[in-house]
Amino acid sequence: MNRLLKNSNKYFFHSIYIEEGALNYPITKNIIEKYCNSNLIIIKHYKDVFNRTNQNFSVQKQNQSLILAVKSKPFVYNGPDVCQNFGYSNFYYTSFLLNCIFDCEYCYLQGMYPSSNIVAFVNIEDFKSEIKYITSKESVFLAASYDTDLIAFHNIVPYLDYFYDFFKSLPNLLVEVRTKSANESFYKTHKAIDNLIVAFTLSPDEIIKKYERSTPSLDARIKAAKTAISMGFKVRICLDPIFVGPDVDSFYEPFYNYLFSQINPNDILDIGYGFFRMSKDFFKRIEKIRPNSLLFCDDYSLKDGVLSYPSNLQEKIMKKHYEILTKYINEDKIFSL
Amino acid sequence: MVFIVTALMLEASPLIEYFSLKKDMKINNYQVYKNSDIALVISGVGKIKSAMAAIYLLSTFKSKKEDILINIGFCGTNSLKYALGELIAINKVKDMDTGKDYYPDVYFGKNIPKETLCCSSKPIFKEDYKEDKDMLFDMESVGIMEAGQKFLYTHNTVILKIISDFLTPKDLDKEMLKDYIKNNIPYIVEIIDELKNLNDSSKISFEEEERAVNLLCESLNFTEAMKKMLFKEVKKSKLKGLEPLNILNDFSCREVKIKKEGKRVFEQIIEKLK
Ligand code: SF4
Secondary structure, three states, X not given: OOOOOOOOOOOOOOEEEEEHHHOOOHHHHHHHHHOOOOEEEEEOOHHHHHOOOOOOXXXXXXXXXXXXXXXXXXXXXXXXXXXXXXXXXXXXXXXOEXXXXXXXXXXXXXXXXXXXXXXXXXXXXXXXHHHHHXXXXXXXXXXXXXXXXXXXXXXXXXXXXXXXXXXXXXXXXXXXXXXXXXXXXXXXXXOXXXXXXXXXXXXXXXXXXXXXXXXXXXXXXXXXHHHHHHOOOEEEEEEEEEXXXXXXXXXXXXXXXXXXXXXXXXXXXXXXEEEOEEEHHHHHHHHHHOOOOOOOOOOOEXXXXXXXXXXXXXXXXXXXXXXXXXXXXXXXXEEEO | OEEEEEOOHHHHHHHHXXXXXXXXXXXXXXXXXXXXXXXXXXXXXXXXXXXXXXXXXXXXXXXXXXXXXEEEEEEEEOOOOOOOOOEXXXXXXXEOOOOOEEOOOOOOOOOOOEEEEEEOOOOOOHHHOOOXXXXXXXXXXXXXXXXXXXXXOHHHEEEEEEEEEOOOOOOOOHHHHXXXXXXXXXXXXHHHHHHHHHHHHOOOOOHHHHHHHXXXXXXXXXXXXXXXXXXXXXXXXXXXXXXXXXXXXXXOOXXXXXXXXXXXXXXXXXXXXX
């Protein structure tokens, strides 16, 4: 069970900061009601708290606070090159949340944001207007949970409930929600819709224990994925990030075999496959704030400002992995970067 | 190190006594009292004085981001929620002159009330505050926040206020005020411990290894680039649970006369560290 949910059925934030302008939104009212015993602090703008200099990301992560804020434009961004677009050229992403309740050692958000507190935007109607506008001009692939885990946050703010009818009403829109969460409530309470893909990020249990602190186990994630499949949701499997090294290489073959003994490959939409990679600037920042991390002590090769494993090594490992994966699933259903 | 700033001697003296702090006779600009772990300065009243004294302390003692800066002092309030002598941890400071807000992270004192504090440049009397809102007032916190945010991690700047009066800040009984501080010392000690644990839990120290690498690189004439690589390997080795200091030690008596030989020794050390 996630660290933030233990000891209580209620999620407990260290403090809840609320922008003056966010006070009258329904999400804010719900949160205040739900966490009436929390430490509530009224602020002028979320950046006054979120962007303070000299915040210690890891100390803060152990004492995570929630910040409720009103987002200003833009609400939707063009997808970056380091992310998979699954063949869609009109690839966008949006962030209802900044940061995540999980604490993966490799998470690039540590290098991107000055704070590990979670910002939740409450003006969902403004997001809807902009999404509606871009889909009125073209067909769009929208990643709605790239920089966070919306499903893991579902018990705190059920964004997917709020957007369900809206997504359903836009035939020009294909939405992907990526998750490591074992929370099944959304799949159990909503009918599957054609233009929503739930993408489960899975890794060998050894990798989960090593790098994905406070996330659910592999079995718990597989169980959630099976529930989503059984309820008719389109399910994608994300094998991302893949790690390479003598200490981890042997984990993958048994993992793939186990995964496909549990999930029928014909039941999934496709697979996203990608190696550990990170922009050089983020990497350098994380190296400083995670001095105890072996992952950030290693040498990687630099290409176009992105650090990753050398390409010949990637090719070699990928070939090995594909040999196993293609026993179960057709190569044209495997998308890699 | 723990740095404490109080505005008045009255606020400082129970702390000086409890922590057995000795006056630093080498410092003339301020009254500084210290032991091996704590340094306390008496700043005088007002946010400029508190900022100056805090920065003086942080620079004189070469503070690190993991050090702790605590402002301990009195505040007045119009709220009847609190009793005289009660300790409050501040989670928001409002500068009444500029309207700017500061947000100290308060990761300690679970059972201590947390409040917003208004910092004013002059004493606030009942008749000065017309708003219908419960509020605390002091005169130093903004200066502490400004100083702390430049030097330390945000969670290490701490504002602790003790209620001294209900906006009648004149002719207060000095002995009673001292007792308010004395009575809260157990909480203050607990807060300091909590903050120290928080800072210790977030890091493995590589100080010893860094020193050893520096010494070795100097004696073996390694270049800066080699030093950087060596330190990285030493770090990795320690994180893997090995003992890189022993390995560095084995090479400390080596002598290197020519560059080529240096390179070979360097490679040997790296090999051993893996
Ligand atoms: S689940 Fe994703 S967003 Fe959350 S911490 Fe892990 S990598 Fe980051």
